[in-house]
Amino acid sequence: MAKIHGFNIAIGFLLISVVINFFLVYNHFAYRVANQELSWSKEAALEAEAVASISCSGHGKAYIDGVPFEGVPVCECNSCYGGKDCSQVLPDCPADADSGDPLFLEPFWVQHAASSAVVVAGWHRMSYRFSSNDKSSITVELEKCIRELHAVIGNAKTDGRYMVFGAGSTQLLNAAIYALSPEDSPSPASVVASIPFYPVYKLETEFYNSVQFKWQGEASLWKNRSDTSGTSIEFVTSPNNPDGKFRKPVLTGPSAKTIYDHAYYWPHFSAITSAADEDLMIFTLSKLTGHAGSRLGWALVKDEKVYTRMQMFMSLNTLAQSHDTQLRTLKLLKVVLKERGRKMFEFSYKTMRERWERISKSFSSSKRFSLQKLEPQYCTYFKNVTGPSPAYAWIKCEREEDEECTAVLQTANIIGRGGIVFCGDTRYVRLSLIKRQDDFELLLQRIDAMISKESGAAYM
Amino acid sequence: MAKIHGFNIAIGFLLISVVINFFLVYNHFAYRVANQELSWSKEAALEAEAVASISCSGHGKAYIDGVPFEGVPVCECNSCYGGKDCSQVLPDCPADADSGDPLFLEPFWVQHAASSAVVVAGWHRMSYRFSSNDKSSITVELEKCIRELHAVIGNAKTDGRYMVFGAGSTQLLNAAIYALSPEDSPSPASVVASIPFYPVYKLETEFYNSVQFKWQGEASLWKNRSDTSGTSIEFVTSPNNPDGKFRKPVLTGPSAKTIYDHAYYWPHFSAITSAADEDLMIFTLSKLTGHAGSRLGWALVKDEKVYTRMQMFMSLNTLAQSHDTQLRTLKLLKVVLKERGRKMFEFSYKTMRERWERISKSFSSSKRFSLQKLEPQYCTYFKNVTGPSPAYAWIKCEREEDEECTAVLQTANIIGRGGIVFCGDTRYVRLSLIKRQDDFELLLQRIDAMISKESGAAYM
Known part of the structure; x- marks a missing residue:
């Protein structure tokens, strides 16, 4: 049993x-x-994840193309951080607010790691061209994506416009000057801009030393000169770098050509007031997604002849834009376009707005320094009145003796970009607000310390 | 129980x-x-593998940034192939041997898929610069890799030379002209080359229309002119495009500057006879690994002033080279460097050598056409005498009436690049031997048909 x-x-x-x-x-x-089983892409994926998982205390990153130590990838620390895992704060490190490096967007891409990563196969688009049939050197899908983005954000009209890709806006600015200046004119085209302006306009115009065009400086001064004739080319940056203000051309008329640099016309830096509708407009990935290192920009061009000449410049200058970059950009813009851009632009506007509010508050108690005045405006993208959130603070030293404003900031261990760089007044300094959060916090700390001394001195 | x-x-x-x-x-x-578990990189890896697994009958490829059909990626067919899976041969399709698109290396990268793939994270190197400490815009590891490669192949000395990165050799040629022409000279530098030469030299020199330099055409003609003075800049392509011959400068002396374009000085196109040791040498990834679409080249520069001026050109022209491309190039060159380059260069030399032997055999029975003569030479890399394996066939039409050689080839449905494009004789045509195997087979088929008619006509 x-x-x-x-x-x-x-x-x-x-x-x-x-x-x-x-x-x-x-x-x-x-x-x-x-x-699902992965085969050939697995090795690269494991490598990328292994490097990404190296902890740098939130103050640095390891990269797969970094310089390894004893064969192992190591942390590359943010400014003012050091040590093997970037946990050490470097004492007396200057708050460097010089460069317009748009790293404030980095955390967004870390948060969206899965959707923004891209695998580049060894044989990916090796050819000079995208297709053996047409002779195009730009990705059809990327062009479509960019047009869709402008439509969604409402910052520029793209209908009836050609698109030219360039290595950032930098190369496109070059191409535009060449394309707009007459080839066979007895006198060169006059290239101008309104002070304060992005210094590259002047530097590159002068560097090429071309028979076709000549740098003539301040637009309004040039307008009032008696000896002006022939074609003029005016750079109009709107919103402006350094001061974030909307700009219109000073020169008008049939022989006045304008290059609109709309690098900063995105919802994180400015209210979108209407869709820009100009003949030649330039945008750049750097100030849209923060990928400055990828070097991709685009121009929207109405006139076919100007477009053809810009293309000619591109083909003789660099032939085309990197296919690797075009692939990555496509992936990034697909992420941006999700939910009609809400996710990225809400993150980016919130970040920039907070920074502006905090720096405004800091300077509000100062009599020695003043900040540019920017008004809230109705933003057609957010469908709301939005407060200012510019890329740069444009500081003025108000005291008579503070003629060299950069020097004044330097005594507080702050590095800014002097007004003179923008062909402006030395009483002004540009402070970049678009770098990493670490950089911004240090900058604000130094500003607060500087301003507290000022009132201390006033009470003494 | x-x-x-x-x-x-x-x-x-x-x-x-x-x-x-x-x-x-x-x-x-x-x-x-x-x-091992993958997290954020998996989605991208699966996508890349899914697209790569689409069958295009060996006559095309699907790409992740291709134009999808009903949301699904589709095959992009090689020239002269069509249909959904590229299995249809397009009738009467011309054998297009015009472009120097280096796709003969594509199969190598397909074979080495695992080691050559790269995952680009969304936050990878977003900054303008590589490091917050130095201001470098080139990957230290990539520069090291390139120097190692030159040492292993023995085609150029890199010691005591600066390195400048450019968008292919194209941009570096531009930069070199600017850097070598005196800024404050009363007369422009004279830019020359020996016929037949790569047409971009002339086109870009003329396009910039600069006060600093002027295109003067054929080097030897210019040398014999009585009115020559001041700085000269000579382009020397060695081995030469189109004819594959080694070249030396025509102009010498203290004010004669030379830009050595060594794009084709790699073991697949030429015996390596000694390590090039010139002041300014330019190389490009396109003709090394076949990644023309990535637009990466480098210059090796001895003189610090010339280097600084080339850097200045780069920074005003495009600011820097794409970090995405630099990352991918590093991965590719690490594959090339395996086994001291044996794997890639044995594949690539074998491919080019076979093509040259086959096309030589085809033309050997022709009296109407002749091919350039190239001799076997001792190659220090392969440690052996190697037969010729040039990138291009440089065909001459021998009959008196065949003055327009491109037109003669066109009647046989072959597209070549006419000698006139290289500022040379219309009796010559360049045929590209570096495109895909499909292209080469069709070209040879057409050549054989053309030559068989020729002898048929002779016997009639």
Whole structure:
């Protein structure tokens, strides 16, 4: 009887065990199906994830193309941080607010790692061209994506306009000057801009030393000169770098050509007041997604002849834009376009708005320094009145003796970009608000310390 | 008794089943450990592999940034192939041997898919610069890799030379002209080259229309003119495009500057006879690994002033080279460097050598056409005498009436690049031998048909 009982128990266990057998086999295959097998891309994916998982205390990053230490990738620390894991704060490190490096967007891309990563196969688009049929050197899908983005954000009209890709806006500015200046005119085209302006306009115009165009400086001064004739080319940056103000051209008329640099016309830096509708408009990925290192920009061009000449410049200058960059940009813009741009622009506007509010508050108690005045405006994208959130603070030193404003800030261990760089007054300094959060916090700390001394001195 | 026997069997099965369970559990975990979990990179990896697995009959490829059809990526067919899976041969399609698109290397990268793939994270190197400490805009590791490659191949000395990155050799040629022409000279520098030469030299020199330099055409003609003075800048392409011959400068002396374009000085196109040791040498990824679409080149520059001026050109022209491209190039060159370059250069030399032998054989029976003569030479890299394997066939039409050689080839449905494009004789045509195998096979087929008619006509 006991044997029979034992037999039944054994059969029971056997059945359970066999059921477990089936379950485990099923589970294993279900797992393998769910976790699809990767083949050739796996090595690269593992490498990228291993490097990304290196902890740098939130104050640095390791990169797969970094300089390894004893064969192992290491942390590259943010400014003013050091040590193996970037946990050490470097003492007396200057608050460097010089460069317009748009790293405030970095955390957004870390948060959206899965959707923004891209695998580049070894054989990806090796050809000079995108297709053996047409001779195009730009990705059709990327062009479509950019047009869609402008439509969604409402910052520029793209209908009836050609698109030219360039290495950032930098190369497109070059191409535009060449394309707009007459080839066979006896006198060169006059290139101008309104002070304060982005210094590259002047530097590159002068550097090429071309027979076709000549740098003539301040637009309004040039307008009032008596000896002006022939074609003029005016750079109009709107919103303006450094001061964030909307700009209109000073020169008008049939021989006045305008290059609109709309690098900063995105919802994080400015209210979108209407869709820009000019003949030649330039945008750049750097100030849209923060990928300055990718060097991609685009021009929207109405006139076919100007477009053709810009293309000619591109083909003789660099032939085309990197296919690797075009691939990555496509992936990034697809992420931006999700939910009609809400996710990215809400993050980016919130970040920039907070920074502006905090720096405004800091300077509000100062009599020695003043900040540019910017008004809230209705933003057609956010469908709301939005407060200012510019890329740069444009500081003025108000005291008579503070003629060299950069020097004044330097005594507080702050590095700004002097007004003179923008062909403006040395009483002004540009402070970049678009770098990493670490940089902004240090900057604000130094500003607060500087201003607190000022009032201290006033009370003494 | 039977029950006891049954009981023992049941226990036996139970034990087996339990052992199987342990095995399955162990196996599952061992599998998971071996197939490490991927997180954020997985989506991109799966996407890349799915697109790569689309079959295009060996006559095309699908790309992740291609134009999808109904949301699904589709094949992009090689020239002269069509249909959904590129299996249809397009009738009467011209054999297009015009472009120097270096796709003969594509199969190598397909074979080395795992080691050459790269995952670009969304936050990868967003900054303008590579490091917050130095102001470098080039990857230290990539520069190291390129120097190592030159040392391994023995085609150029890199010691005591600066390195400048450019968008292919195209941008570097521009930068070099600017850097070598005196800024404050009363007369412009004279830019020359020996016919036949790469047409971009002339086109870009003229396009910039600069006060600093002027295109003066054929080097030897210019040398013999009486009115020559001041700085000269000579482009020397060695091996030469189009004819594959080694070249030396025509102009010498203290004010004669030379830009050495060594795009084709790699073991697949030429014997490496000695390490080039010139003041300004330019190389490009396009003709090394075949990644023309990535637009990366480098210059090796001895003189610090010239280097600084080239850097200045770069920073005003495009600011820097794409970080995405630099990352990918690093990965590719690491593959090239494996086994001291053996794998890639044996594949690439074998491919080019076979093509040259086959096209030479085809033309050997022709009296109407002749091919340039190239001699076997000792290659220090392969440590052997190697037969010619040039990038281009430089065909001459020998009959008196065949003055327009491109037109003659066109009647045989072959597209070549006419000698006139290289500022040379219309009796010459360049045929590209570096495109895909499909292109080469069609070209050879057309050449054979053309030559067979020629002898047929002779016997008539």
